[in-house]
Amino acid sequence: MIRLENVTKYFETKNGKKYIMKDVTLDLPNSNIGILGRNGAGKSTLMRMLGGIEFPNSGKIISDKTFSWPLGLGGGFVGNMSGKANVKFVCNLFGKSKQETNQIIEFVYDFSELGNYFDMPIKAYSSGMRGRLGFGLSLAFDFDYMIIDETLSVGDARFKKKAKEALKKKIENCNVILVSHEMKTLQEMCQTGLMVNDGNLTFYEDIKDGIDEYTQINKTKGK
Amino acid sequence: MVQIKKYTHNIFLDIILDKFERILLEKRSSLKIFLSVIRALFLRELEMRFSTGKSGLFWTFFEPFLQIFIFVAIRVAIANSHGTSANATNFDFAVFMASGFTAFNMFRHTLSSSAGAFIANQGLFVYKQVKPIDTLISRLLLEFFLTTIILAIFLSIGLLFEYENTIPQNILMVFVSYIWLLFFSFGIGLIVGVGNAFFMSVGKFISILSFGLMILSAVFFPLSSLPPAVQDILLYNPLVHFMEMVHGYWIDELDTSLVSYSYITAWTIIPMFIGIWLYNKLEKRIISL
DSSP states (O other), X not given: OEEEEEEEEEEEETTEEEEEEXXXXXXXXXXXXXXXXXTTSSHHHHHHHXXXXXXXXXXXXXXXXXXXXXXXXXXXOOTTSBHHHHHHHXXXXXXXXXXXXXXXXXXXXXXXXXXXXXXXXXXXXXXXXXXXXXXXXHHTSOOSEEEEESGGGOSSHHHHHHHHHHHHHHTTSSEEXXXXXXXXXXXXXXXXXXXXXXXXXXXXXXXXXXXXXXXXXXHHHHO | OOOOOOOSSOHHHHHHHHHHHHHHHHHHHHHHHHHHHHHHHHHHHHHHHXXXXXXXXXXXXXXXXXXXXXXXXXXXXXXXXTTSOTTOSSSOHHHHHHXXXXXXXXXXXXXXXXXXXXXXXXXXXXXXXXXXXXXXXXXXXHHHHHHHHHHHHHHHHHHHTTOTTOSOSSHHHHHHHHHHHHHHHHHHHHHHHHHHHHXXXXXXXXXXXXXXXXHHTTSSSOGGGSOHHHHHHHTTSHHHHHHHHHHXXXXXXXOOTTOOHHHHXXXXXXXXXXXXXXXXXXXXXXXXX
């Protein structure tokens, strides 16, 4: 369970404070949570807060679960180092043994289908290749919650399918927090929903209700 | 309801022991995380030195040689123009330079790499266990590691070519001086690192300052060679004390009579506290910069 206690988060802008959430108290049950919201509503900020790398201005987020790093934007890699070296670094970071590290390297090599590029500096990668590496790497670690920011849209159609299958298999044993603009994906992967809208955070027991509400909001705002 | 392990027949004692065990376990695991993060970052910094072209690594080892060569050459030129022998002093100047420059370079490099530590490793803060200060500490350890290698190279060269006084007069105290200097660099580096995370110009200012400090820090001359009035002014610079300490304990003919240990203790502890206080206040902002 993730508990938010009087969480307030805002950004300072020229026109005063822009609130993403204002004094929100919520209990999120253990489930696959889909995050909904328009561009710039604060979805990514919310994920980063749940992942513990961004902090509320006041209030607390409490959980005894482990969270992955937010996956998606290919951050956390060093351009000058090879893909393999980067994978090794993350393994070291998590205190993996040599044997485990070798297994993880092999797994990521197979999954990401980078071939020779695996031993080349990351700066030579295309963004799709980076995404593949990042996605493969995160699958190799075990968390209670995987935090995913639109990564399913990485790579070509065939890899997308493969990634989706792999993720489905992965979330049999863990939960996922997913940001996506594809309602189909959200419905497929998640049971519950969380919507960020105008400084409010609304939790939906059923993702379908969330999606309906979200479509409604989009319609009215579009006009 | 939390399950409490049964250690004794007394329930209150059990609760206390249980609490104690929990604290110990938690502490141990956070220490373990810290150590594996530091190890990973250290190896990564090391690998980056090796992988970013050979020039970076070449300069790391060649720079001190060049510095020593230049300053010994200047020394010889001055001695010749005065018509005296280059060895007018009783000690070997190359050894004097090597000991001073290695220590000073350690400070200088630590400071400049601390300045960039938070900015350059921004991308790594997506991993929750990486705290900004870990990146700074690992860079500090890398500089110390490289300094040790450079010292080992100098010592081997000194022994091979039979320079006089290659082996320090007081090995233990030379070691203490280096470690102390490292702690001093940590405090200053932390302040500079935090400052540089919010004001880019701090790093630039520091790189200019450290060049000036080289001239004013008694790196390539013994302080005792200057008139007492100048000595008094230079002794306000804490680095002078560190350099005098290294030189004094290394070279047989020199001593550490000008070093004020209480002065450098203050210069070590106060910046360290200010740095840690600033860092604690701003850590979250640095992570999500």
